[in-house]
Amino acid sequence: MTRTGLEEGVTRRDVLKVAGLTGIGAALYASGIERFLPRALTAQATDQVPFYGKYQAGILTPVQNHVQVVAFDIQTTRRDELIDLLQRWTRACARLTAGLSLGESDSRYVPPEDTGEADGLSASHLTFTFGCGISLFADNRFGIAHKRPDALRELPVFDLDQLDERWSGGDLVVQICADDQQVVFHALRNLTRIGRGVVKIRWTQSGFQRSKAADATGGTPRNLFGFKDGTGNPDLSQATVRDKHLFYQWRDGSPWLTNGSFLVVRRIQMHLEVWDRTILKEQERTFGRERSSGAPLGSKKEFDSVTPKQRTAHGEAQLPSDSHTAVAHGTGKEHLLRRSYSYQAGINETTGALDAGLLFLSFQRSPEQFNTIQKRLATSDRLNEYITHRGSALFACFGGIQKGGYIGDALFA
Ligand code: HEM
Secondary structure: OOOOOOOOOOOOHHHHHHHHHHHHHHHHHOOOOHHHHHHHHHHHHHOOOOOOOOOOOOOOOOOEEEEEEEEEEEEOOHHHHHHHHHHHHHHHHHHHOOOOOOOOOOOOOOOHHHHOOOOOOOOOOEEEEEEEEEHHHHOOOOOOHHHHOOOOOOOOEEEEEOOOOOOOOOOOEEEEEEEOOHHHHHHHHHHHHHHOOOOEEEEEEEOOOOOOOHHHOOOOEEOOOOOOOOOOOOOOOHHHHHEEEEOOOHHHHHHHOOOEEEEEEEEEEEEEHHOOOOOOEEEEEHOOOOOOOOEEOOOOOOOOOOOOOOOOOOOOOOOOOOOOOHHHHHOOOOEEEEEEEEEEEEEEEOOOOOEEEEEEEEEEEHHHHHHHHHHHHHHHHHHHHHHHEEEEEEEEEEEOOOOOOOOOOHOOO
């Protein structure tokens, strides 16, 4: 395998295919004049998100159209087998995020190396974000019990939780995002295939959002209750904000997790039928925002600051104190990055109602940020009348993967 100037796991033949180089271009490449290649690659690389970097992709990456979150349980008890799998996954992810297939088979008498359903599709901003759950450290089965970060503990059971074991736990997690659903599925399927015998899927949840290309406004996406969702996310363009609220720091206690982030996954059912019978004024009081503009009640524009104490001329609070925005905002001290998607999963067998809601995904430097906000929401959020939390899981997502390294290598070093 040639690695000159190329991502690990990417061959020259792959590059020629992606770059669409034939004839003279291919001849130049074959003759070693490689400076022609990066340009050709760049021209084709507009929808690729680098797999390697300081942070894992899929956190700061602008939210893609589709997600699949997959939790795996590890079947092997052998540390070397687990590490070997993480290395094979690393090579596969480097190829897939570069828009390449997993390889070509030279023989018609063996199963193809790549399952083929993504042939002809571009990288579609495919990203992988890997993390580990509390159970990975249990029983010291891989010799890493002493490395469990102190903050990686079971989330508390919150008031009104109705959690189903089906959507909880997992030794490893991967958040797979892309703008094409088939690209996401292909990635999920092939990671699972590569992991056969070493890991097995514990649960998988998929989500969608409005497709960016089809949204003429190009603004903040709307959730299934029709409201803009994501407005109040922190401004992560500033490194100080990222360090303070999003990424784990060396000094937090577990150096191997530096530049990683905690991922909370909550499956929250949204009772659409009840919501659909609720008058608009009450819907807006529930979120504390105008539906059309997304502005906080009492303000004019979507990104106006949230001022819970603002009052009307009659002394009435403009932003109801039990509205979702007011309660989640609190005193404005805790921040997390919400990167949620909508989900729909058929119907409730008993009622015939649509089973749909929010696949709530948040990244934060410490799970305490989520816990503090959710504790408040669980006790006094007006939105609770319309939602039920059904699933819950917490993972520590690794720092960025470096070229030559592999997923989670700092944990096993
Ligand atoms: C189905 C459940 C939920 C729905 C439909 C929902 C929807 C919304 C909407 C529409 C907003 C206002 C616009 C925005 O700032 O994005 C908002 C704000 C927010 N939500 Fe939620 N949310 C849900 C659950 C949660 C949960 C579980 C948490 C965390 C524990 C959370 C944390 C926040 C935060 C921190 C804000 C921003 C508050 C601020 O302006 O400072 N939400 N949510």
